[in-house]
Amino acid sequence: MYLERLDLKAECNRLTEQEKELRCDLERRIFEGEKKRIMDIKQKARVNWALSGDENSKFFHSSLKSNRRRNQILGLSVNGIWTTSPSEVKQAAFNYFAEKFKEPLLVRPAFSSSRFKVLSVEQNTFLEAPFVDSEIRNAVWDCDGEKAQGPDGSQN
Numbered sequence: 001m002y003l004e005r006l007d008l009k010a011e012c013n014r015l016t017e018q019e020k021e022l023r024c025d026l027e028r029r030i031f032e033g034e035k036k037r038i039m040d041i042k043q044k045a046r047v048n049w050a051l052s053g054d055e056n057s058k059f060f061h062s063s064l065k066s067n068r069r070r071n072q073i074l075g076l077s078v079n080g081i082w083t084t085s086p087s088e089v090k091q092a093a094f095n096y097f098a099e100k101f102k103e104p105l106l107v108r109p110a111f112s113s114s115r116f117k118v119l120s121v122e123q124n125t126f127l128e129a130p131f132v133d134s135e136i137r138n139a140v141w142d143c144d145g146e147k148a149q150g151p152d153g154s155q156n
Contacts, residue, residue, distance in 0.1 A: 002026065 075084035
């Protein structure tokens, strides 16, 4: 209440040094009192939590357990026979989805044309021949620093 009077006086007139110090002291006391009140409220909340706990924890955990039960596959009917063996259930699920995602066999057109270039038997044999150590050594030693040969054998 006295702080309010000092604030009203500060709006109209200048406060003396004593009044400024008094105002600061009153604000500090109010701040400390408010801080203690908040700490008291927090402490009461902690005690209340320790005594009664979270009211929704039972509901939350029962919801989790219910969801887990609903998401379980306890068994499957495979060819009209109910099976509960985990390995058989896994195998049946695997077979089901393997069949679903299998690519259907389609008759595809042949890949032949008279316009394609064809390699001769000698060219094909040359391409399929294994590398010789001297060819590898020459290719590596002919490289200049960090350059590699291009497809035509030249270094760019």
